[in-house]
Every structure is written in structure tokens, then in C-alpha cells.
Amino acid sequence: MTTQSEQALENKLIHQLTENGYEQVCIKDEVDLIQNLKVQLEKFNQTHYTDQEFKQILNHLSKPLNPFDKAKVLRDKFSFKNDANETVYVSFINSENWCDNVYQVTNQITVEGEYKTRFDVTLLINGLPLVQIELKKRGLELREAFNQVHRYNLHSYGSGYGLFQYIQLFIISNGANTKYYTYSKEPKFEFTFYWTDEKNKRISDLEDFAHIFLDKCHVSKMITRYMVLHEGNKQIMVLRPYQYYAVENIVEKVKTSTNNGYIWHTTGSGKTLTSFKASQILSRIPKVDKVVFCVDRSDLDYQTQREFNEFSPGSVDSTENTKTLVKHFNDNNTKLIVTTIQKLNTAISKEHHKKLMDELAEKRIVFIFDECHRSQFGDTHKRIVKFFRNHQLFGFTGTPIFAENASTKKGVKLLTKDLFGERLHEYVITDAISDGNVLPFSIEYVGRYTYKDTSKNNLDIEVEDIDTTELLESDVRIEKIANYIIANHSHKTKNKLFTAMFCISNTKTLIKYFDTFRRLENEGKHNLKIATIFSYTANENPTEDESGQIPEEALEYSNAKIDIHTRQVLDTYIEEYNKEFGTNYSTKDSQSFNDYYKNVAKRVRDKEIDVLFVVNMFLTGFDSPSLNTLYVDKKLKYHGLIQAFSRTNRLKGDKKSHGQIVSFRNLKTATDDAIALFSNKEAKEVIIVPPLEDFVEQFNEGVKNLLAITPTVSSVDDLYSEDEKLRFVKVFRDLLRLKNRMEGFSDFSFDDLMMNEQTFMNYVSKYQDLKQNALKQNKDSILNEVDFQLELLHKDEVNVNYILRLLANLEEDTEIDPQHKDKRQNEILSMVEADPLLRTKRELIERFISEQLTIINKGADITDLYQNFVEVEKKKEFKELVQTENLDENKFEETLETYMFSGRFPTNTELVNTLQDKPSFRERRTIGERLTERVTNFVDRYLR
Structure with a gap:
């Protein structure tokens, strides 16, 4: 039996989606995408747009330069003047009744960006590409699909009208394993998630995943209800399955009963985001008068209030003192309150607040207690539940109080379930470590x-x-x-x-x-x-x-x-x-x-x-x-x-x-x-991480596998086919990961390993060279699909500051003879060449040495001097680049700022558009390639 091909996987998925109610459409390129968008928006908004009216909509959609701002546009309405000079509104997605959207599926859309690319499967909601599915055939690493999506984001999604920057969810699958994630300025594979059932059992097979997660209503619900636009760092966040189930269960409790409950989600699993989303949704339920999120320390009050407002600006006001808290309680426009249990206790206990607070005693108030294992077992809790007679309580904890860890008070052990009732959802530390959400x-x-x-x-x-x-x-x-x-x-x-x-x-x-x-x-x-x-x-x-x-x-x-x-x-x-x-x-x-x-x-x-x-x-x-x-x-x-x-x-x-x-x-x-x-x-x-001996055994076994492929360092050069190189990369990558784990142990030493450190670093150099060569090869190279884990090679001690300190100390040592000093200086600089993050800065460092090092006063801060030197050089090179290439300085600077914000390197076309004079069509490609190379060098030297 042959392995299922990527094409067969794709065909089966599309068939399954159409069976589940998606309309299959043929969209070959951006022209088709735009034509279809007009039709679907008309259908969704139940109207008709003239070409001129639709042009206004398209221009509105294309204006934001990054996915974060586009995500905000998606969730807002757009008003414009129609041909009759009337103000009309267009919606792009129904967030309240998420099932009432228009769903389509297409595949193999071709986009002309920096490279010509074709996307596997795209889900369109109301004509906009909101879900992108990247498939790899069974047996290939899931990370390869992730890397490919990342390249699309860098080179293709922003091209043309940038409609692919509206993608809210990325799905990657090799059939056996399937994960989802959302846009990030600095995408990391560890922030891709498996979907699970309510008992935290993974749903990884693509067919099962598509049946549950890609159900039309569910995928819309995830986009409209369970994503958060974090204004603090301009990131889009999507809830993980255990967060989703916790919120769903709390909301269901409030809608259908007055019973309490608690959530057991292990420490570090993102309870703040979960509790925010629960609080936000509950505050929108008409029969709920107030939602009070209660912490037990004033620093957490500040921290939570800040984080809530970064999730949703203006969602909560500060309760700096009890007077402010009482004011918020009596403000009908304030539905969500974040405060401390101490302030809450004062508000209901002090006589001068009594008149205002008494009016709230019968109101429907939902309390969410953070870290409810900690401060809910004393008299304060009793006063709160006695005062608010129409209350409903929910607790969040990573470590509930059971009989084994309960303290005895007056001969009685009070447990979390005694105060909060039913456990609504659990996600324990083993779940979190298994999912890669926290570390062992x-x-x-x-x-x-x-x-x-x-x-x-x-x-x-x-x-x-x-x-x-x-x-x-x-x-x-x-x-x-x-x-x-x-x-x-x-x-x-x-x-x-x-x-x-x-x-x-x-x-x-x-x-x-x-x-x-x-x-x-x-x-x-x-x-x-x-x-x-x-x-x-x-x-x-x-x-x-x-x-x-x-x-x-x-x-x-x-x-x-x-x-x-x-x-x-x-x-x-x-x-x-x-x-x-x-x-x-x-x-x-x-x-x-x-x-x-x-x-x-x-x-x-x-x-x-x-x-x-x-x-x-x-x-x-x-x-x-x-x-x-x-x-x-x-x-x-x-x-x-x-x-x-x-x-x-x-x-x-x-x-x-x-x-x-x-x-x-x-x-x-x-x-x-x-x-x-x-x-x-x-x-x-x-x-608990296994002992060092276990890692040593694994490493030595890995060395045997490596030597079977490449018996010597020089034999890496003899690897001819991409499959051979790929095999070497994967085996050596595992050794890198093991070395990284072993370095945390105090008694780690290469003496225990079958390979000495010098030989290991020689293999590192070859591994690094393969990465560099892969970048220069055809974009379809297998090696370009591989995560080389080069960040593992970067030792923090070998950074610019470290190098400069070594050189400064060498310069101050008057007892070393000049010949030995030159030799030692070359050895130090060789560290720069060996480090992928420093290699591009070697020329700067060498110039700093020759121009500045000999005249630095003893005791001066060499780091500050170097940074000043770099800043001067950056400005000089920026000016030189603008002048020699005849660039519009403002446009070019804006392009670089956009790159720094979005992480997406500008395309050839975008760089050509920063020229003061527009080149001919024939010249654009050559000029674009030259600009890309020069700007890449500038960015590597100064901005990374």
C-alpha cells in the first residue's frame, strides 16, 4: 500500500468540507478572488454594489499594512457614500450570530508576490480568505508546513491588495497530526496548538479535526468569539481548547442556572486570558448586572486591569481605592470590574459605603475569583456571599485545595469544592507539559x-x-x-x-x-x-x-x-x-x-x-x-x-x-x-526532567547515527542529494537539542560524550553552511522546509558585548607582546564568524576595533561606545543607500518601519516603489533584486 500523497490528502479534505456545507469554488488568482469577494459581500449584506462602490470597499480593505490592523477592520463595519450620496454600511463578518456567514472552500490559489506561490486549501468566509490550510504528505514533519506558511507570510500574503493578510487561522497537517494557530509578528512553532475534546484528548487526525474544528459554526465561533487582539504587543491571540471549554462551561452555567463552579487549570496555562474572555462574554449577557473579577493582592489588581485593557482597550477602569470601586458598582455603564478582595470587603463592611452598596444586594452579580485556592477560606468570603444575595461564584486555580493539602480551621477542613461547588473543567500540569504549553x-x-x-x-x-x-x-x-x-x-x-x-x-x-x-x-x-x-x-x-x-x-x-x-x-x-x-x-x-x-x-x-x-x-x-x-x-x-x-x-x-x-x-x-x-x-x-545520564546515553546514541551518515566532518561536503543532506540535518538537529538540555546540569561535561567539543563545533559549522546554502537555492528546496534550530547555536556569552570586552581587556594588557596580541585578536574575531547572528556584524566590529579601540579610556563603558559608533554608521549607510539608489527617503524609512513592526520583509515591488523615479517594466526586476540584497545587508547589520 502506498503512502497517501499530499494531493490525495487535499482532495479528501475538500470533499469532506463540501459534504459539511462549504461551497467549493474555483479561484485561480487575485483577480478571481476579488470578483468572488464582491459577490459574497453582496450576498452577506443583502445588497448590490456598483463597481465604484465596491472599489471604495476594496480600498478600505487594502489600507492596513499589517495583519493586526486588518483583523480590526474585519471586525468593524465600514461606512461610505454610495453613488446616490447616501451613507451605507458594509459588514465583513457576523460576530454575534457566527453561524450566519457565507462559507466557501477553494484550493491552489496562485499569488504573485516576491515569489510565485500556490496555497493548498483556503476557506473563505463572506469572500475573505480567513483560514489557510497547509498540507504535507504523511510521514513529513509538521514543522515543514509551518515553515512554508511562514515564508508565504514573508513573501506573498501582503502582495497585491493584501487580502491574504486577513487570514485569522492557520491550519497545518500531515494527515496524522493537525494543529492550528494565528498570526504572530515572530511566529514560533511552540505556539501552534492541537485541538482536543473536553477531556483534553487530542484530535490530531485531519479528518476528525475537519469534522469538529472546521465545522462552519465552530470555525466562525473561534474567529469571532475566541480570538483576542492584544493591543499591548499588537498580537492576535487565539484560545487553546482547554481555555475554550472552560469559558463555554462558565457561560452555560450563568445562562442556565445560579450554581457556582471552579476551573482547575494548572499554573502557567494562561488563566488571565481565559478569565478575561469569560468575564467579557458574561458582561454582555443582559440578565447579568455586573461581572466582578476579584484578585487577592493589589499588585495583581493593577496587573490584571492592565492586561484586560490590553486585551480590550477601555474594558475596565482602575479601582485605585474603595471609593472608586463603589462608584463603579453604582455606574450602570460599568459592567466589568477588576478589584481586590480587600477593597471589596471594605466596600461592603464600612458604614459610609453602606447606603450605596445596599442597593446592589439583590442585583445579579457574577464573581470570578483568581487563585481561589488562596484567599477564599476566611471570614471575607462569608461576608461577600452573605451581602450579595443574588450572587454566582466562579473560581480559577492551578492548585485546588483537596483533603490532602487543606489546612484545618476549628477542626474543619475546607476544600475548594466546598466553597465553589462543581469542577467545571480541568487541565492539569501533565496536560500542559504534554502539550508544550509549560516546561517540565x-x-x-x-x-x-x-x-x-x-x-x-x-x-x-x-x-x-x-x-x-x-x-x-x-x-x-x-x-x-x-x-x-x-x-x-x-x-x-x-x-x-x-x-x-x-x-x-x-x-x-x-x-x-x-x-x-x-x-x-x-x-x-x-x-x-x-x-x-x-x-x-x-x-x-x-x-x-x-x-x-x-x-x-x-x-x-x-x-x-x-x-x-x-x-x-x-x-x-x-x-x-x-x-x-x-x-x-x-x-x-x-x-x-x-x-x-x-x-x-x-x-x-x-x-x-x-x-x-x-x-x-x-x-x-x-x-x-x-x-x-x-x-x-x-x-x-x-x-x-x-x-x-x-x-x-x-x-x-x-x-x-x-x-x-x-x-x-x-x-x-x-x-x-x-x-x-x-x-x-x-x-x-x-x-521532572530525566537525569543527565539519560541525556548522555541519548546523545551518544545520536552520535552513532551521525557517524553512520557522515563519519568525519569533511564527509558532510560529500553529501550530494538533498535527501542525504536532509537526513544529516535532522540527525544533527537532535544532537543540538540534546546538548541544549544537558547544558542546564551543573556537572555536564563533554568528557562524558562520544564526541569532543571541538569536533561537535566543527559539525556545527557544516550544519550552519547547509542552512546558508539552502537559503540561496531554489525556493522549492527540501532543505528550505527544515527548521535548522540555529537559535540553539547562539551562545549568549558570545555576543557583541562579550567580544568587545575581550578585545578591550586584550588592549589594556600591556604585558602581551604584539605578535601574540594579534594572534589572540584573530582568535576572538573567529568567534564572530562562527556565530550566525554575529557574522553580518563582523565588518562593523573590525572597524570599531581599528578606529576606536586604541583610543578608548580605561574603564570606559565599551558597550555604550560601540552602540554610539553603530548608530553613527547606520545613519551614514542609510544616507548613502538613499542617495546612490535615488530613493524617496520618507517612503524608504516608512517601509523599514513597517518591516520592524510586522516582521515581514518588503517585497521587490515594495522596495522599487520607494524609488523617486519609476523605472521601466524591464528594469524593475533587476533593480528590485539589487535593492533586496542591499537592504537585506543593511537590516542584518543594524536592525537584527
């Missing part, structure tokens, strides 16, 4: 103690077995751990490509750690940028919480008794922070401290802080993809442990393969128990 953890336990008494035979005692305060807080232990972190931090964070947190048992011990790090810094032992934040209440337990859970450290201390000493110490640390970053924070009032909290959070995300020292703050509710390491000297259990560990496992490119936990306590049993509770008994191998 690598856990290292560091530190064992040995009895000094020889009568005890020098037995090693596990850290957890010696839990006396005297030992845990001893200066000797603290200094050893500090030295360990200093020695290993660069390795753990990929030379500070990522950042870390250090969670410590209590403030007393944190202060000892922080002072130790400061002393070691003054002694020249490290240059880590450290910061801290902790509470300073007098009743804070100075010893460990035996429950191993994470109590929330409050940001507001208006009613708390202050520990003067702790507060003074923290103010000292904040003053150091102020000097470091040019800020002006303190603990003098809650607002200043809140602002300090927000600033710290931003600098952790921006990698301006290497290690953040905390007790409880930031261990829950804080998201930072750039954080990859958590150092632990604290007892953790159950949901406290999972919450803390989950700070590290957000996705952040291929260099971040897992979240790293370095524990100075023996948390192994606690970790196993937490994993068993929040996933399933067999989940450990999914959640």
Missing part, C-alpha cells in the same frame, strides 16, 4: 552534612533530616550556599540569558543571605545584581511555616503592626536599589512600597536583576518567561511547592528547555507528593 522541571538537590564524630562512621545525613534552626541559619552553611550560587549562577541561567529567584524560609535568614552576598560582592567575589522584597509585619513568623505552604505577604500595612527593625533593614536594601537603578522608593507608605514591588517585577522580567531574594512574595501569581531558575532554602509542600516551582516553567524560546530548581533542602518526598496530588500517580516522568 529539572530538580537538583544540593548539600549533605557529615557527622564529625568518628564514632558515627561519618554517615551522610540528608539536609531535611537536620532541621534545627541553629544549623539551617548557621553562617557557615549560608556562606557555602552563597558561594555555590555565585559559582553556578552563570551556568544555570545560560550566562544570564535568564534570571533567578532565591526563596528563603524567613526574613531573618533572608537578611543573613542578602548581607553575605553584599559582602562577597564588596570582596570582588561576584558581580550579580541582587534585590529583595519582603514583608515587615511584627507578627510574621520568624521560623518556617510547618505546612510548607506559601502564605501571602501583604503589600498594604495600614492595619498591621510593624516590625521596626525589619522595616529599617528593608529600607536600607531599597535605598541600595534606588542608587543602583536611579529610583526613589521606600516603605514610608503603601503606595511607594507598591510601586517598588511593580518596579522589581518589571526588572526581573527585563533581566535587570540577576537574583531576587524572597520569602513568600513573587512565589505565586508572578509570571516572567525570562526567569528559569529557582534556588530553594525553604520547606515547601503541596500547592505551595507547585506554585513556587511554576515560576520557572514559562515558555521562552528553544534555549529554555525546562525550569530549573536548585534545592538546598531535601524536598524529594514533598515533590513526589505534590505531583501525585495535582496530576496523577504516574506523572513524575512527565513533569
Whole structure:
């Protein structure tokens, strides 16, 4: 039996779609597409447009220069004057009754962009291409279809009237595996998603996927209801299946009952987006008076309000204080409120708010509680449900409270289901890791103690077995751990490509750690940028919480008794922070401290802080993809442990393969128990990264496969056919991925591998050359379909700043003889040539060396000097390019800005259109190719 061809796959899909109600149409090119668009828009809007009227519509559709703005046009109505000078409106999609749209399917549309391309299957809704399906025959990698769609986006979708930039959903399939995703400025394969059923079982076969996901009503519902236009970063977002089912179930509950419920979606799975979409839809239901999204910390209030408004500008107003909150409650135009549980409690408890709030007691109010495992078990919750008599409650949590992890209060264990009722949907950590939505953890336990008494035979005692305060807080232990972190931090964070947190048992011990790090810094032992934040209440337990859970450290201390000493110490640390970053924070009032909290959070995300020292703050509710390491000297259990560990496992490119936990306590049993509770008994191998030995074994097996194809580095040159080259690329790519995983382990060494580092890097060079050659080959080259994973080759330490520091140090070393200095300089520059991201900058670096390096004052900031040099050179080259090519400077600058925003490189035609004088038709191709080459070089040198 032969393998099903791509054409057979395509024919079967089209037949299935037509059986399901799509009209099959033949559209060969953009001319046909536009003619069909006119007919379908007339049908959808139940009118007729003259050619002149339709021209206005077409011009309106073509104006936006990027898919994000086009997505907004799609969802808006367009008004224009018809031939009778009357104002008429045209709609492009029905968002309220999503089934009432017009559906067609076509295939093999040819588009003349930078290259001539043909698209596999296109779904048209009301005549606009809104879904693009790219197919590969069975057996080929799904990533190849993804790469092809990406090239279409770069070279073809924006051509002509740019109607293909209206595509909202991309579907990629090889028959056996099928995924969906939406437009992104920087597309990454990890943000493609499988569809599932409500139990999180994948629906990957193309036929099954088409039956469910490409159902006319469902695909329209996804486009109109379950996509979000994120104004903050100008990205289009589409909900994942578990987010979809959670929202659907909440909405159904509100429409059909008054029962409560909760959503168990694991930490890091995107609960903010899910809860926003639920809140937004609920606020539009007529019988709902208010939707209140409630968080339990003021920083999360600010963060959530900001994110909601980035999802939908103006959707919520700030509730900076209780007075503002009460005002929003009494404003009939305000349907969606984001606030803290503390403000909500004050609003219903204080006498001076009572008159206004009493009027709301019978209103239909839906409450959505974020992190509902955390703050819903006290008297505040009881007051809220008693006051609002017509309430409906929904909770979101990544770690529900079960009998095993519940605290006993007055002899009673309160569980999440006791407060919120039925679990409406679950998506646990094993689901998220399996889907690639969060990362697994690598856990290292560091530190064992040995009895000094020889009568005890020098037995090693596990850290957890010696839990006396005297030992845990001893200066000797603290200094050893500090030295360990200093020695290993660069390795753990990929030379500070990522950042870390250090969670410590209590403030007393944190202060000892922080002072130790400061002393070691003054002694020249490290240059880590450290910061801290902790509470300073007098009743804070100075010893460990035996429950191993994470109590929330409050940001507001208006009613708390202050520990003067702790507060003074923290103010000292904040003053150091102020000097470091040019800020002006303190603990003098809650607002200043809140602002300090927000600033710290931003600098952790921006990698301006290497290690953040905390007790409880930031261990829950804080998201930072750039954080990859958590150092632990604290007892953790159950949901406290999972919450803390989950700070590290957000996705952040291929260099971040897992979240790293370095524990100075023996948390192994606690970790196993937490994993068993929040996933399933067999989940450990999914959640925890295997030991280094397993990766070494896999790598060495991969080396055998590589040597079977290319026994020597030079034999790569003998690979003749594309199939042979493709086989080499795939085998070596797997070795790259394994090496990236192994580099996170402290004891990783090439000595354990069957290939030494120099040989490996020689193969890297050949691998890199294949990528470069593939780019120059015919666009249909097989190699162009392959993801080369070159980003894995880029070591953060070998960047421009690193190179310049090496050269500056070399220049300052007067003891090296000139001949050796030249040799060493050439060796350093060879690092530039070996790095694909630096190679294009080599000429700039060499010129900087020859023109600037010898005259730089000792101690000067070489990075700033280089950036200034580059900026000057960029302006000079820009002017030279404009003058020699006779470009319109404003048009050319606008074209580059569009590229920087959309990520889509300008086509030959777009570059030719920036000329001051229009060339003849015969000249356009030659000029366009020359401009593309020159602009590519300029972009590589200065803008990437």
C-alpha cells in the first residue's frame, strides 16, 4: 500500500468540507478572488454594489499594512457614500450570530508576490480568505508546513491588495497530526496548538479535526468569539481548547442556572486570558448586572486591569481605592470590574459605603475569583456571599485545595469544592507539559552534612533530616550556599540569558543571605545584581511555616503592626536599589512600597536583576518567561511547592528547555507528593526532567547515527542529494537539542560524550553552511522546509558585548607582546564568524576595533561606545543607500518601519516603489533584486 500523497490528502479534505456545507469554488488568482469577494459581500449584506462602490470597499480593505490592523477592520463595519450620496454600511463578518456567514472552500490559489506561490486549501468566509490550510504528505514533519506558511507570510500574503493578510487561522497537517494557530509578528512553532475534546484528548487526525474544528459554526465561533487582539504587543491571540471549554462551561452555567463552579487549570496555562474572555462574554449577557473579577493582592489588581485593557482597550477602569470601586458598582455603564478582595470587603463592611452598596444586594452579580485556592477560606468570603444575595461564584486555580493539602480551621477542613461547588473543567500540569504549553522541571538537590564524630562512621545525613534552626541559619552553611550560587549562577541561567529567584524560609535568614552576598560582592567575589522584597509585619513568623505552604505577604500595612527593625533593614536594601537603578522608593507608605514591588517585577522580567531574594512574595501569581531558575532554602509542600516551582516553567524560546530548581533542602518526598496530588500517580516522568545520564546515553546514541551518515566532518561536503543532506540535518538537529538540555546540569561535561567539543563545533559549522546554502537555492528546496534550530547555536556569552570586552581587556594588557596580541585578536574575531547572528556584524566590529579601540579610556563603558559608533554608521549607510539608489527617503524609512513592526520583509515591488523615479517594466526586476540584497545587508547589520 502506498503512502497517501499530499494531493490525495487535499482532495479528501475538500470533499469532506463540501459534504459539511462549504461551497467549493474555483479561484485561480487575485483577480478571481476579488470578483468572488464582491459577490459574497453582496450576498452577506443583502445588497448590490456598483463597481465604484465596491472599489471604495476594496480600498478600505487594502489600507492596513499589517495583519493586526486588518483583523480590526474585519471586525468593524465600514461606512461610505454610495453613488446616490447616501451613507451605507458594509459588514465583513457576523460576530454575534457566527453561524450566519457565507462559507466557501477553494484550493491552489496562485499569488504573485516576491515569489510565485500556490496555497493548498483556503476557506473563505463572506469572500475573505480567513483560514489557510497547509498540507504535507504523511510521514513529513509538521514543522515543514509551518515553515512554508511562514515564508508565504514573508513573501506573498501582503502582495497585491493584501487580502491574504486577513487570514485569522492557520491550519497545518500531515494527515496524522493537525494543529492550528494565528498570526504572530515572530511566529514560533511552540505556539501552534492541537485541538482536543473536553477531556483534553487530542484530535490530531485531519479528518476528525475537519469534522469538529472546521465545522462552519465552530470555525466562525473561534474567529469571532475566541480570538483576542492584544493591543499591548499588537498580537492576535487565539484560545487553546482547554481555555475554550472552560469559558463555554462558565457561560452555560450563568445562562442556565445560579450554581457556582471552579476551573482547575494548572499554573502557567494562561488563566488571565481565559478569565478575561469569560468575564467579557458574561458582561454582555443582559440578565447579568455586573461581572466582578476579584484578585487577592493589589499588585495583581493593577496587573490584571492592565492586561484586560490590553486585551480590550477601555474594558475596565482602575479601582485605585474603595471609593472608586463603589462608584463603579453604582455606574450602570460599568459592567466589568477588576478589584481586590480587600477593597471589596471594605466596600461592603464600612458604614459610609453602606447606603450605596445596599442597593446592589439583590442585583445579579457574577464573581470570578483568581487563585481561589488562596484567599477564599476566611471570614471575607462569608461576608461577600452573605451581602450579595443574588450572587454566582466562579473560581480559577492551578492548585485546588483537596483533603490532602487543606489546612484545618476549628477542626474543619475546607476544600475548594466546598466553597465553589462543581469542577467545571480541568487541565492539569501533565496536560500542559504534554502539550508544550509549560516546561517540565529539572530538580537538583544540593548539600549533605557529615557527622564529625568518628564514632558515627561519618554517615551522610540528608539536609531535611537536620532541621534545627541553629544549623539551617548557621553562617557557615549560608556562606557555602552563597558561594555555590555565585559559582553556578552563570551556568544555570545560560550566562544570564535568564534570571533567578532565591526563596528563603524567613526574613531573618533572608537578611543573613542578602548581607553575605553584599559582602562577597564588596570582596570582588561576584558581580550579580541582587534585590529583595519582603514583608515587615511584627507578627510574621520568624521560623518556617510547618505546612510548607506559601502564605501571602501583604503589600498594604495600614492595619498591621510593624516590625521596626525589619522595616529599617528593608529600607536600607531599597535605598541600595534606588542608587543602583536611579529610583526613589521606600516603605514610608503603601503606595511607594507598591510601586517598588511593580518596579522589581518589571526588572526581573527585563533581566535587570540577576537574583531576587524572597520569602513568600513573587512565589505565586508572578509570571516572567525570562526567569528559569529557582534556588530553594525553604520547606515547601503541596500547592505551595507547585506554585513556587511554576515560576520557572514559562515558555521562552528553544534555549529554555525546562525550569530549573536548585534545592538546598531535601524536598524529594514533598515533590513526589505534590505531583501525585495535582496530576496523577504516574506523572513524575512527565513533569521532572530525566537525569543527565539519560541525556548522555541519548546523545551518544545520536552520535552513532551521525557517524553512520557522515563519519568525519569533511564527509558532510560529500553529501550530494538533498535527501542525504536532509537526513544529516535532522540527525544533527537532535544532537543540538540534546546538548541544549544537558547544558542546564551543573556537572555536564563533554568528557562524558562520544564526541569532543571541538569536533561537535566543527559539525556545527557544516550544519550552519547547509542552512546558508539552502537559503540561496531554489525556493522549492527540501532543505528550505527544515527548521535548522540555529537559535540553539547562539551562545549568549558570545555576543557583541562579550567580544568587545575581550578585545578591550586584550588592549589594556600591556604585558602581551604584539605578535601574540594579534594572534589572540584573530582568535576572538573567529568567534564572530562562527556565530550566525554575529557574522553580518563582523565588518562593523573590525572597524570599531581599528578606529576606536586604541583610543578608548580605561574603564570606559565599551558597550555604550560601540552602540554610539553603530548608530553613527547606520545613519551614514542609510544616507548613502538613499542617495546612490535615488530613493524617496520618507517612503524608504516608512517601509523599514513597517518591516520592524510586522516582521515581514518588503517585497521587490515594495522596495522599487520607494524609488523617486519609476523605472521601466524591464528594469524593475533587476533593480528590485539589487535593492533586496542591499537592504537585506543593511537590516542584518543594524536592525537584527
